[in-house]
Structure formats: C-alpha cells, structure tokens
Amino acid sequence: MRVVSGIQPTGKPHLGNYLGAIVNYVKLQDEAQAAGGECFIFLADLHAISQPHDPAELTQNTREMVATLVACGVDPSKTILFNQAQVPAHAEMQWLLNGTARMGWLNRMTQWKDKAGKNREGQSVALFTYPVLQAADVLLYQATHVPVGEDQKQHLELARDIAQKFNTDFCPPNEDGSDAPLFTLPEPYIPPAAARIMSLRDGTSKMSKSDPSEMSRISLTDDADTVMKKVKKAKTDPEPLPSEEAGLEGRAEAKNLVGIYSALTGQSVGQVLAEHGGQGFGAFKPALGEVLVETLRPINERFMELKDDLEALDAILARGAAQAREHGLPTLDATYKALGLVRG
Ligand code: ATP
Ligand code: MG
Numbered sequence: 020m021r022v023v024s025g026i027q028p029t030g031k032p033h034l035g036n037y038l039g040a041i042v043n044y045v046k047l048q049d050e051a052q053a054a055g056g057e058c059f060i061f062l063a064d065l066h067a068i069s070q071p072h073d074p075a076e077l078t079q080n081t082r083e084m085v086a087t088l089v090a091c092g093v094d095p096s097k098t099i100l101f102n103q104a105q106v107p108a109h110a111e112m113q114w115l116l117n118g119t120a121r122m123g124w125l126n127r128m129t130q131w132k133d134k135a136g137k138n139r140e141g142q143s144v145a146l147f148t149y150p151v152l153q154a155a156d157v158l159l160y161q162a163t164h165v166p167v168g169e170d171q172k173q174h175l176e177l178a179r180d181i182a183q184k185f186n187t188d189f190c191p192p193n194e195d196g197s198d199a200p201l202f203t204l205p206e207p208y209i210p211p212a213a214a215r216i217m218s219l220r221d222g223t224s225k226m227s228k229s230d231p232s233e234m235s236r237i238s239l240t241d242d243a244d245t246v247m248k249k250v251k252k253a254k255t256d257p258e259p260l261p262s263e264e265a266g267l268e269g270r271a272e273a274k275n276l277v278g279i280y281s282a283l284t285g286q287s288v289g290q291v292l293a294e295h296g297g298q299g300f301g302a303f304k305p306a307l308g309e310v311l312v313e314t315l316r317p318i319n320e321r322f323m324e325l326k327d328d329l330e331a332l333d334a335i336l337a338r339g340a341a342q343a344r345e346h347g348l349p350t351l352d353a354t355y356k357a358l359g360l361v362r363g
Contacts, residue, residue, distance in 0.1 A: 222271025
C-alpha cells in the first residue's frame with residue numbers, strides 16, 4: 020500500500036481541505052503502516068507557482084502548512100512529509116510525462132477551465148500543465164491510494180490515462196508475453212461524505228484557499244470568535260431546516276451547512292435533520308459554530324505551539340525530502356531508461 024497526496028501552500032488550509040483530504044491522510048498513514056506500506060504527503064509548492072504569488076508569502080505558507088498538518092495529526096514519524104521543491108524528481112518526471120500527456124486531455128480539465136476563466140491566453144503555462152505535474156507526483160512513488168477531495172477526481176483519472184498510455188507505448192511485454200508495466204495505476208480515495216465542502220458565501224462554488232473572500236471559508240487556524248462570526252454570516256435561505264434529506268434539494272447553502280455538521284459529528288444527514296429539522300438558521304448556526312470550535316480547538320492549540328519553531332519545521336521537510344528522493348529514484352531511472360534517454 021502506497022499512499023500519496025499533496026496540498027498546495029497557497030494560503031491557510033480550510034475546513035474543505037480538512038474534511039476532504041487531511042482526515043484521510045491521518046487515517047491512511049496508520050493503515051499504510053499496518054500494511055507495511057508507506058504514506059507520502061507533500062506540500063505542492065511547485066504547483067503553487069502556477070498562479071501569481073508573493074515569494075515571501077509562499078515561504079511562510081509552506082512552514083505554516085507543515086505546522087497545520089502536524090497539528091491535524093499527520094505524524095512525521097509515520098508519514099514522509101516533504102515539499103516538492105526539495106525533490107527534483109517531481110519536476111523531472113513531469114517533463115518526461117509531458118511527452119505522453121495530450122493537449123486535448125488537458126484542455127478538458129475543469130479546474131483549468133475554472134481557474135483560467137475567460138482569460139486563457141493570459142494564464143501561465145504551468146497552470147495548464149498542472150495536472151501533468153500532479154500525475155508525476157503520484158506515479159513517481161507508484162501510488163496505490165490517493166486521498167483527495169472530489170474536485171481532484173478528474174486529475175486522478177488523467178494520471179491513470181497518462182500511466183496507461185506510457186505503459187502501452189514504452190513498456191514492451193516480458194519474454195513470456197506477460198505485461199511489464201512501469202507505472203501502477205493510482206486509485207482515488209475520496210471520502211463518501213464531505214468530499215466537496217462549499218463556500219460559505221456561495222453554495223455552488225467549492226471552499227478554496229484561493230477565494231479572495233476570507234468569509235467564504237473556515238480556516239483551520241481561525242480562533243473561536245472568527246469561526247462564530249463566519250458561521251453567523253454564512254449565506255442561507257429564509258426557510259427552516261427540513262426534517263428529511265430530500266428537503267435539502269435545491270437548497271445548496273442549507274445542504275452544505277448540514278453536510279458540515281454531519282461530517283464533524285459523525286451523524287448521518289438524516290440524523291442531523293431528525294434532531295434539527297424545523298429549526299431556523301438562527302438556532303442551527305450557533306449549534307454548528309460550537310461543533311466547529313470544538314473540532315478546531317486542539318488543532319489551534321497544537322498549531323500555536325509549533326508555528327514559530329522554524330528550524331524544527333524545516334527539519335521535518337528536509338528529513339522527509341531525503342526519504343522521498345530515495346523512494347522516487349528507481350521509478351525515475353526506469354522512466355528515463357524506458358524512453359531511451361542515455362545517462363552515464
Ligand atoms: P487552491 O484554491 O489554491 O487550489 P484548494 O483549497 O483547492 O486551494 P488544494 O491545495 O488545491 O486546496 O487541495 C488540497 C486537497 O484538498 C485536495 O485533495 C483537494 O481535493 C481538497 N479540497 C480542496 N478544496 C476542497 C473542498 N472544498 N472540499 C473538499 N475537499 C477539498
Ligand atoms: Mg485546489
């Protein structure tokens with residue numbers, strides 16, 4: 020079992036990152052260990068430069084992201100935790116796979132369409148080729164399980180397509196006729212609930228670090244007052260909560276808040292509505308706020324202890340990077356070789 024996933028240090032991680040991805044990093048690091056496998060979690064700093072950014076902020080966000088992940092339970096003694104920039108094999112592998120990825124495949128990526136908007140010509144080349152780097156990230160380590168939110172499912176499918184085409188084009192069968200694929204096809208590991216937490220300002224767009232409005236998301240490092248304020252101001256409709264799940268259809272904001280409550284408490288949506296159905300948001304929002312504050316309290320406390328020890332945070336990344344470089348080497352070498360590239 021090889022678990023591989025990444026998160027961009029593009030800002031403060033939020034509730035969507037937590038419920039969609041980070042809780043599964045923590046769960047899978049233990050499962051991988053129990054199965055004698057490995058778990059790799061990386062900060063996707065090479066992805067982060069695909070959009071305009073401030074270098075000093077990127078440096079700070081990178082360290083804060085390490086502190087937040089550790090505060091959430093990612094344990095550097097169980098997980099190989101590192102940043103891409105210290106493992107050149109990610110960038111090398113992307114270039115090697117650029118020969119296999121097709122323009123048409125990338126053109127169909129909804130994240131590219133969403134992030135580029137109407138101004139495609141003005142976007143960086145990196146934003147367009149982003150999914151090839153993502154394929155490189157997971158194929159380099161022969162990932163079997165990739166814990167991600169729903170929004171990354173399409174990129175994972177692309178990684179599988181790239182792996183499959185490379186295996187077909189460059190990996191001749193063994194002498195006995197059996198297949199000799201170089202790349203393992205990675206499987207997405209997407210939580211059944213909470214795979215897509217929506218913005219607090221607009222129930223039709225996902226909660227994102229890159230949303231310009233702070234009020235659109237709950238950051239994992241928000242204090243209790245901020246959390247309560249954001250929940251209180253969250254967009255809703257004027258109707259009370261329904262008592263059955265079907266009543267949430269067509270009510271994107273209500274559905275999102277109930278979904279968050281359900282994910283945080285472990286109750287099903289049906290149970291949440293059985294308890295809170297008939298309540299207006301004036302009553303439900305404070306209840307949700309409380310649950311959020313209780314979830315974030317230990318994360319906040321741990322984050323505050325960790326965040327200023329830059330030496331310790333950098334040491335975690337350096338140690339993880341050394342391990343990652345070693346693990347990635349055999350596949351990188353085999354990829355160069357399969358392509359017929361001559362190296363010393
Ligand atoms: P950005 O806006 O810079 O792209 P992001 O909030 O989308 O930031 P990423 O670093 O791109 O965060 O994604 C990290 C992980 O969090 C991915 O596995 C992604 O699928 C997951 N994720 C991101 N947003 C959500 C969300 N709203 N709900 C559930 N999972 C999410
Ligand atoms: Mg994203």
